[in-house]
Amino acid sequence: MPGPKPDPVENSAALPKHADVVIIGGGIAGVTAALELVDKGLTVAVCEKGHIAGEQSSRNWGWVRLTHRDTRELPLMVESQRLWQGMDARIGGDTGYVRCGVTYTAATEAALEGERQALEELQQYQIPARLLSREEALAQFPGLSLDIKGALYNPYDGRAEPQKAVPAIARAVQARGGSVHQDCAVRVVETAAGRVSGVVTEKGRISCSAVLVAGGVWSRLFLGNMGIELPQLRTKGNVLRTDPVPDGPEGTLKFREFTMRRRTDGGYTIASAMPSRYQLTPDSFRLFKDFLPTLRNEWRNVSLGIGPAFFEALRTPRRWSGVEESPFERMRVLDPVPDEARIDHALEVVKSAYAPFRNATVAQKWAGYIDVLPDIVPVISSTEGVRNGIPGLFVSSGFSGHGFGLGTGAGRLAADLITGTTPVVDPEPFRLHRFSDGSEIRAKEGVIQR
Template identity: 55%
Template sequence: MPGPTVIPVQGDAALPAKVDVVVIGGGIIGTSTALELAERGLKVALCEKGGIGQEQSSRNWGWVRISRRDPREVPLMAEALRIWKTLDQRVEGDTGYTRAGIMFTCENDKEYADHERWNRNLDGYQLDSRMISGTEYKRMFPGTTMDIKGALFTAEDGRAEPQRAAPLIAEAARRKGAAILTECAVRGVETSGGAISGVVTERGPIACSAVVLAGGAWSSLFSGRFGIRLPQLKVKNSVLRTKPLEGGPGPAIWSNGFAVRKRADGGYTIASGHENVVDIVPNSFRFFFDFLPALRKEWRSLNLRMGGRFFEEARVPKQWAMDEVSPFERCRVLDPEPAKELTDVALANLTKAFPVFAKAEIAQRWAGYIDVTPDAVPVISPVEAIPGFHIATGFSGHGFGIGPAAGKLMADLVTGRPPLVDPANFRFSRFSDGSKIELISGF
C-alpha cells in the first residue's frame, strides 16, 4: 500500500568524514534538530535510512495543536506555536501552515466539564482558547446535524501539510551547511573512553562527538543494540484523504466518532477520533509491565490484534555487526496496510455530522506507525550512560505539531545552552530512576 506522496529530497552524494553532530532520522524531529544545530554554526550530518519524511512524519493528521495535550507538553507546544508562525519564511517554502483553529466536541455535561477543566492548563499563556455552547457550534457550522453540549475551541491551533514540512526543513538545514544523507542507514555508534566518537553508516564511518537518535518507531531497536533499554511500542493509525470538497468545515474537528481537517489542496484528512490498531509483537511482552498502566486506562480505544506482524518482528535481529546489513537497510520505509474498516466508520460518522461529505470522493488511504512511550510523553534527553548520545523519540502521535520546538530543545541540550523549556518531564532516566510513570488519560 503506497503511502502519501512526499516532496522528494535528493540526498548528498558525499559522506562527510567528520562533523560535530550526527542526527539519525529524517522525520520532522530529526530535520528540525538538524536545522537548529546548523543555524548555530555546528557541522551536522543527518542520516536517513530511506527518504526524508517518508514514515509517520508524512502520515499523521497534520494538526498543529496545543489543545487537549498532556499538560506536561503544554510549555513546549506553546513555543512550537510561536515557531510555526514564521517557519515558512525560515525554510523558504510553503509548509501549508494555517492558523485555522481546532475544535474538540463535548457530547454531554461530563465531557464539557472535562474539557473546561483541561483548558485551565492554558491560563497565563494568552492563547485564544475557550469553551463554546452547542448553539454557538451550530452557528459556526450551519451545515452540521450534530446535537452536542458544546466544544473546546482553540483558535490558536492550526494545521500544516505533513508531506511538505519535513522535506522543506531538511532543505533549509542543507542551505545552512548540514549534510542530508538519504538511503544512508546508521548501523551503530562508536565510542572512545565510553563517550560518542562516531557512527558507522552503510556508506562508511562519520566521526562526531554527539549523536541524536530521532528514529521514531525504530528507536528502541537501535538503542537495544547497544544495551539501552527504551520502552517503546508501535500503534498503527489509519487515515484517508478525499478529493477537493466544497462546503466542509474550516477548523479541524475531533469527536468521538471522527477526526477531520481541511487540507491545502481543498480535500480533507479523515481518521477515527480515538481508535487505533495495536499489533501484538514480541516487544508487547518485553515491555508489558511498562505499558500495563496505559493499557488499563486506554484499552477501549485499542484494537489489539495477533497476526503476521508478530512473526515479522520476531525475525528482526536484535544484534548485528557494524560491517553487515542492518535491519534499517532491509526495511527502508514502514508502510503498513491501513485498517479500512476504521476509516470507513470515521467517514460514515463524519457524513452523519456533516451531510456534505456524502459527496466526498476518497482519493487515498494510508497508515503509519506511531511510536509510543508508556506515559505518551516523548523522550528529549541525553543518555547518561553514553556521554554524547541523545534521544528524541516517543512522541506518541503528537510529534508533528510540536516537532519544531522539540528540535530546538534537543539542540539546546546538545550544545549546552539554557533549555527552551524545563526538560525534566522528557528525561530518559524517568524509566529507570524509580519515577512514577503515569499516563494522563484522554490525551
C-alpha cells in the same frame, strides 16, 4: 494503496568524513534539530534509512495543537507553536502552516466536563480558548448535524502539511550547509575514550562528537543494540484524504467518531478518532509492566490482537555489528495496511452529518506506526544517567502521536541539550532516565484517544 508521497529531497553530494553532529532519522524530530544546530553554527549530517518523512512524519493528521496536551508538554508546545508561526519565513519554504482554530466537540456531559478541564490548563498560558454551546459549535460549520452537548474551541490551534513541511525544512538544512543522506542507514555508533566518536553507516563512516537518535518506532531497536533501554511500543494510525471539497470548512473539527482538517489542495484529511486495533509484538510482553499503569487508565480504549507485526518482530535481529546488514536496510519504509473499515466508517459519519461532504470522494488511504512510551510523553534527552548510556549520545523519540505539532520545539530542545546551551524549557519531564530512576510513571487519562 501505498502511503503518502512527501515532497522530494535530493541527496547531498557525498557522505562527509566528519560532522559535529550526526542525526539518525529524517522525520520531524530529526530535521528540526538539524535546522537548529546548523543555525547555531555546527556541521550536521542527517542519515535516513529510507527517504525524508517516509514514515509517521508524513502520515499523521497534520495538527499543530496546544489543546489536549499533557501539562508536562505544554511549555514545549507553546514554544513549538511560536516556531511554527515563523517557520516559512525562516526557511524560505512552504510548510502549509495555518492557525485555523480547532473545535473539540463533546457528545456527553462527562466529555464536556473533560473539555472544561482542558480549558483550565490552557488558561494558565493565556490561550484564548473558550467553551461553546451546542448551537455555537454547530454554527461554526453551517450544515453540520451532530448530537453534541457543546465544544471547546481554541483559535490558536492550527495545522500544517506533513508531506510538505519536513522536506521543506530538510532542504533548508542543506541550504545552510548541512547534508542529508537518504537510503543511508546508520548501523552502529562508535565510541572512543568513553564517549561518542563516530557512526558507521551502510555507505561509510562519519566521525562526530554527538549523535541524536530520532528514529521514531525504530529507536528502541537501535538503542537496544547498544544495551540502552527505551521502553517503546508502536500503535497504528489510519488516515484518508479526500479530493477537493467545494464549500468545505476552514476550521478543524474533532468528534468522537472522526477528525477532519482542510488541506492546501482543497481536500480534507479525515481519520477515525477511535483507537486502532493494537497488534501485539514480543516487546508488548517484555514491556508489560512498564505500560501497565497506562493500560489501567486506557483498557476500555484498547483492542488487542496478534497479526503480521508479531511474526515480523520475531524475525527481526536484535543485535548486529557495523559490518553486517542492519534491520534498517531490510525495511526502508514501514507502510502498514490501513484498517479500511475504521476509516471508511469515519468518512460515512462525516458524509451523513455534513452536507458539503455528501459527494466527497477518497483520493488515498494510508496507515502509519506511532511510537508510544509508557507515560505518553516523549524522550528528548541525553543517554547519560541510564545503563550503558554514552556521553554525546542523545535521543528524541516516543512522541506518542503528538510529535508533528511538537516537533519544532523538540528540535530546539534537542539542539540546546546537544550544544550545552540553556534549554528552551525545563528538560526534566523528557529525560530518558525517568524510566529507571524510581520516578512515578503516569499517563494523562484519555490522552491516547486524542
